[in-house]
Amino acid sequence: MNQPPKPRIKPWNDPRIRAWVAQILALVFVIWLAATLFSNTLQNMERRSIQTGFDFLSRTAGFGISFSLIPYSETDTYGRTFFVGLLNTILVSGLGIVTATILGFVAGIARLSSNWLVARIAEVYVEIFRNIPLLLQIFFWYFAVLQALPVPRQAFRIHDLFFLSKRGLNMPSPVAGPGMEWVTILFLVGLVATLLIGRWARKRREETGQGFPFWRTALGLVVVLPLALFALLGAPLSWDVPHLRGFNFVGGATLLPELVALWFALTIYTGTFIAEIVRSGIQAVSHGQTEAAAALGLKRGQVTRLVVLPQALRVIIPPLTSQYLNLTKNSSLATAIGYPDLVNVFMGTTLNQTGQAVEVVAMTMGVYLTLSLTISAVMNGYNRRVALKER
Amino acid sequence: MAETFVPLPSLPPPSGSVGVGAWLRTRLFNGPVNSILTLVCLWLVASVLIPLFDWGVIRGHFVGSDPQACRDGGACWLFIGARLRFFIYGFYPDGELWRVNVVLFTAVAVIVALAIPGTPGKRWIVPGAIVGMPILTIVFMHGGVFGMPVVATDQWSGLTLTLVLSIVGIVAALPMGIVLALGRRSKMTVIRLLCTMFIEVWRGVPLISVLFMASVMLPLFLPEGLQFSKVLRAMIGIVLFESAYMAEVVRGGLQAIPRGQTEAAAALGLGYWRTMALVVMPQALKLVIPGIVNTFIALFKDTTLVLIIGLFDVLATIHATIVDPDWPNIATEGYLFAAAVFWVFCFGMSRYSQALERKLHTGHKRN
Numbered sequence: 001m002n003q004p005p006k007p008r009i010k011p012w013n014d015p016r017i018r019a020w021v022a023q024i025l026a027l028v029f030v031i032w033l034a035a036t037l038f039s040n041t042l043q044n045m046e047r048r049s050i051q052t053g054f055d056f057l058s059r060t061a062g063f064g065i066s067f068s069l070i071p072y073s074e075t076d077t078y079g080r081t082f083f084v085g086l087l088n089t090i091l092v093s094g095l096g097i098v099t100a101t102i103l104g105f106v107a108g109i110a111r112l113s114s115n116w117l118v119a120r121i122a123e124v125y126v127e128i129f130r131n132i133p134l135l136l137q138i139f140f141w142y143f144a145v146l147q148a149l150p151v152p153r154q155a156f157r158i159h160d161l162f163f164l165s166k167r168g169l170n171m172p173s174p175v176a177g178p179g180m181e182w183v184t185i186l187f188l189v190g191l192v193a194t195l196l197i198g199r200w201a202r203k204r205r206e207e208t209g210q211g212f213p214f215w216r217t218a219l220g221l222v223v224v225l226p227l228a229l230f231a232l233l234g235a236p237l238s239w240d241v242p243h244l245r246g247f248n249f250v251g252g253a254t255l256l257p258e259l260v261a262l263w264f265a266l267t268i269y270t271g272t273f274i275a276e277i278v279r280s281g282i283q284a285v286s287h288g289q290t291e292a293a294a295a296l297g298l299k300r301g302q303v304t305r306l307v308v309l310p311q312a313l314r315v316i317i318p319p320l321t322s323q324y325l326n327l328t329k330n331s332s333l334a335t336a337i338g339y340p341d342l343v344n345v346f347m348g349t350t351l352n353q354t355g356q357a358v359e360v361v362a363m364t365m366g367v368y369l370t371l372s373l374t375i376s377a378v379m380n381g382y383n384r385r386v387a388l389k390e391r
Numbered sequence: 392m393a394e395t396f397v398p399l400p401s402l403p404p405p406s407g408s409v410g411v412g413a414w415l416r417t418r419l420f421n422g423p424v425n426s427i428l429t430l431v432c433l434w435l436v437a438s439v440l441i442p443l444f445d446w447g448v449i450r451g452h453f454v455g456s457d458p459q460a461c462r463d464g465g466a467c468w469l470f471i472g473a474r475l476r477f478f479i480y481g482f483y484p485d486g487e488l489w490r491v492n493v494v495l496f497t498a499v500a501v502i503v504a505l506a507i508p509g510t511p512g513k514r515w516i517v518p519g520a521i522v523g524m525p526i527l528t529i530v531f532m533h534g535g536v537f538g539m540p541v542v543a544t545d546q547w548s549g550l551t552l553t554l555v556l557s558i559v560g561i562v563a564a565l566p567m568g569i570v571l572a573l574g575r576r577s578k579m580t581v582i583r584l585l586c587t588m589f590i591e592v593w594r595g596v597p598l599i600s601v602l603f604m605a606s607v608m609l610p611l612f613l614p615e616g617l618q619f620s621k622v623l624r625a626m627i628g629i630v631l632f633e634s635a636y637m638a639e640v641v642r643g644g645l646q647a648i649p650r651g652q653t654e655a656a657a658a659l660g661l662g663y664w665r666t667m668a669l670v671v672m673p674q675a676l677k678l679v680i681p682g683i684v685n686t687f688i689a690l691f692k693d694t695t696l697v698l699i700i701g702l703f704d705v706l707a708t709i710h711a712t713i714v715d716p717d718w719p720n721i722a723t724e725g726y727l728f729a730a731a732v733f734w735v736f737c738f739g740m741s742r743y744s745q746a747l748e749r750k751l752h753t754g755h756k757r758n
Contacts, residue, residue, distance in 0.1 A: 023581035030585060037612045044611045115425045116418035117432045131737035132730045133692035135699075136706055140730070143713070144722040329597035336699050347603055357607040365596045365604070372595035 085345035104274020177236030481548025548703035568637025644675030684744035
């Protein structure tokens with residue numbers, strides 16, 4: 001048998017050689033670009049006598065920050081301003097994610113309601129707020145709504161406990177007395193125990209079919225026992241109620257108007273996108289599933305909880321994750337109204353004072369990048385757990 | 392004799408299942424829970440709409456130009472009329488406004504031509520607009536040729552700047568996104584890694600930090616003597632950012648094309664570029680038109696962020712005017728007007744994309 005003659009390919013037509021050449025060219029181009037930018041930057045910085053390196057992080061910042069979750073004063077370092085900003089970003093993103101999820105699920109389910117009026121209201125909400133830029137919504141809540149509120153002396157008040165004014169929302173804050181830490185510990189222990197029992201109960205039900213009064217146990221462990229200890233210790237908790245002194249409130253906790261406006265806008269804007277995701281997720285579960293579940297004798301609540309929701313969540317989770325990421329990144333618009341988030345504090349004031357643009361921008365971008373990659377990794381893990389198991 | 396069978400006329404539907412009463416019963420008051428919900432919602436809608444209507448229309452002021460007329464607390468729409476020129480053209484010199492109008496009317500004409508089904512020569516309009524619009528925009532807006540005096544980019548502002556940023560962003564981000572998507576699906580490891588890194592980095596950071604980078608770091612990157620104007624820097628930031636999102640949309644379309652298509656093209660002797668250009672891309676892009684339009688909408692809304700780095704887009708002009716001491720308490724009217732402007736553009740685009748989707752999805756539709 002003679003082999004067919006191997007076709008002779010010219011080297012410049014050989015796809016493998018071509019691929020190598022293309023890749024080497026691309027790499028050379030990228031390295032050249034990076035080197036040029038790097039040397040330009042070094043020259044430019046030298047000419048403008050900008051310092052390099054991360055020494056500035058341990059220098060005294062010397063500017064105040066209106067709101068901080070950790071103790072901070074003007075004598076602290078630039079490094080600490082970074083953490084103040086970061087925590088504020090996490091705070092507003094966390095608050096926004098919780099409320100946007102609730103609003104989005106309510107609106108998404110409402111759009112499928114059999115009640116005509118409820119469905120139309122949800123639709124109008126989604127279509128209006130989805131199509132207006134977030135920055136505009138933040139401005140609206142901050143400048144048109146919250147700045148139009150009365151001064152603290154004429155604040156709206158609820159039973160002299162909550163006060164809503166130009167200065168934000170003032171409310172009572174809890175003050176822990178002696179022994180309160182034990183109640184907290186018992187509550188946390190009860191929570192962990194409940195989770196473990198829930199796991200065990202589900203496993204037992206799947207193996208033996210025996211039920212377990214899970215919700216009653218959970219109620220006892222998480223609510224009743226800590227409450228009992230709380231009463232036993234003589235209710236070691238008091239409330240610090242805000243009261244008017246001079247032109248402002250003292251005592252209690254304050255939600256800054258900037259935080260309220262940002263939180264509102266993020267919730268309402270992201271809620272519209274989540275509503276659309278939820279709606280399409282529920283519609284993706286075919287009607288046959290509901291009918292089959294009903295034919296098996298499941299109750300309406302069970303149909304939703306055991307059949308529709310798990311399948312809908314499978315469709316909902318991936319886009320929901322990217323909405324959470326968007327919300328976190330969008331929280332950086334805080335800088336426009338002066339809420340001291342990472343971008344405002346660090347990429348704003350710190351950058352302006354130190355002039356070290358490269359380091360500051362790189363650190364800020366690094367934070368968001370890490371946050372994005374972490375959240376998407378966690379959600380991908382969850383997604384894998386609920387994904388369709390094909391056997 | 393063949394007798395034709397004449398059926399009796401059908402009975403009318405039971406009186407309880409037609410008409411307004413039945414509609415109310417089945418859609419609004421079916422069951423106690425829904426009835427309560429309906430009443431609560433009616434109360435909610437009324438308590439929002441009635442004061443709004445009262446403020447905006449009944450007590451609103453529509454004609455005239457005197458701020459004193461608005462002292463009684465009604466909506467002051469005069470303000471919008473008085474400042475409209477600033478909102479649309481910003482700081483563009485008065486004598487040169489016709490140049491902006493030429494660009495805007497051409498853009499409107501192109502959009503109308505695309506929106507009307509059956510416009511002749513549609514397939515030439517799209518590439519023509521993609522190449523022609525930026526050239527037209529730069530020639531007319533910037534000037535310096537044909538005897539038109541130069542208008543520096545820092546005088547571009549108002550709605551004009553918003554539209555210029557979005558048009559340039561859209562036109563540049565789509566081809567870049569296509570190239571990046573192809574790179575991310577390439578078999579060549581180096582190219583794939585570079586494209587993936589580029590896409591993930593821009594998608595992982597907020598646009599505002601990209602704009603900050605473009606405005607403070609870009610001048611450091613450039614060699615001495617080369618200066619980009621602020622508008623151009625913002626444009627570069629927007630294009631880099633949106634092209635990453637566009638790449639992911641296009642990649643979604645590429646993944647949906649079955650491998651048989653590529654194999655068939657290879658069997659016909661087409662090389663990589665011709666396979667992509669003639670077989671895969673047309674199908675993939677058609678599939679993801681809604682995603683592309685959604686990215687356009689996001690880009691259009693995102694252009695408002697340039698006000699944070701000190702550019703004057705339409706939101707910034709409105710934001711700057713509402714502190715005018717001549718017009719007190721005007722914030723709500725100003726923001727509502729801005730919201731209406733953006734809403735009309737975005738809602739229009741999303742409706743157009745839905746219509747397009749229905750038209751193009753003839754093959755796969757299952758109801």
